[in-house]
Amino acid sequence: MIPATLNGYLAISVALFAIGLLGVLVRRNTLVVFMCLELMLVASTLALVAFSRFNGTADGNTFVFFILTVAAAEVAVGLAIIVALFRKRQTIQIDQLNALKN
């Protein structure tokens, strides 16, 4: 049992971020890598909200709006890039997308 304190929330946030980073490093499917990036963003918002709650200031909460908007824009552009890539190369596996190598 983790107590629902500031340190507890931060531990969850750090763990979520670490899992996201692990996914970015380990997975080969571009879409799944992208999902793991989203997980990392959400982990950072969790830390912000926890700090905001335990400090009694609202700035952290307001920042979540900005992160949410940036994440939405990022997803739109990223998925458009992935679709364009798939149209061109018929694959979204990272190790087959090596046209810039050499």
Add this chain to the structure above:
Amino acid sequence: MGHFLFNVFALFTLVAALGVVLNKNAVNASLCLLLSLVGVAGLFTGLEAYLLAFLILLVYAGAIAALFLFIVMLLDSRGDARPTLHKLPIAARVLAIGLVVSGFVSFLARGRLPEPDLAKLPAVGANLKLYAYQLFTTYLLPVQILGFLLLIAMLGVIVLSKKFDGMEDIK
């Protein structure tokens, strides 16, 4: 919210996040992402940020995860063969994972921030007026920049998904 619900939501979030990483099938991974976001919304409720919990459900789980599902089905990706660590960058990956793990461990071992008394602090997340006040005073410029960002993203997506005649020979 008590410690029990916090633990339930935390466990739910982390297990679903692991599901995103470990699932072979991209459809299952995106559904796990959705579950993980629901867990995060629960954690936000525990922090009394009700509006943000709702927004996470609405924007992330409702729009972004659904968009992921659409694209996964559109691209018909058969999932990749097992998450693996292979080939040349293995040293870099081992280093990176080692850094993440050591950061997590050192946070658990020594990251002891002072615990404020929650009863004395105002529940700022539950105060809707405060969000609006801050967005329209302190953070007015960032809000406008975000508007431009969304506009640029929209234009970029239109350009990216449009087919141009002269673009075919770029390989």
